[in-house]
Amino acid sequence: MAENWYPIIDYSKCKGCLSCVEFCPNNVFKVENGKPIVANPANCVEFCRGCQKAACQYNAITYYQDHKNRRC
Numbered sequence: 001m002a003e004n005w006y007p008i009i010d011y012s013k014c015k016g017c018l019s020c021v022e023f024c025p026n027n028v029f030k031v032e033n034g035k036p037i038v039a040n041p042a043n044c045v046e047f048c049r050g051c052q053k054a055a056c057q058y059n060a061i062t063y064y065q066d067h068k069n070r071r072c
């Protein structure tokens with residue numbers, strides 16, 4: 001369980017391959033209109049980057065903390 005760690009999908013890059021949905025064992029994603037949505041962010045495991053590194057070939061996945069730590 002992670003309050004401040006969950007994936008954010010960049011839909012301008014997402015191709016809808018659904019590898020991330022198949023990869024994640026924690027039911028974080030659901031599919032809506034052929035694209036993944038982050039339906040259960042609390043299920044994501046803190047500092048896991050599995051779906052980003054192992055599943056998504058399109059650089060479409062970042063994480064909440066990646067954005068929070070940016071200054072602007």
Ligand code: SF4
Pocket residue numbers: 006007023024025026028029043044045048049050051052
């Ligand atoms: S980071 Fe890990 S736990 Fe979180 S959605 Fe991706 S594969 Fe699932």
Ligand code: SF4
Pocket residue numbers: 009013014015016017018019020021035036055056057058059060061
């Ligand atoms: S793996 Fe990447 S491109 Fe494929 S559905 Fe997930 S976010 Fe989109």
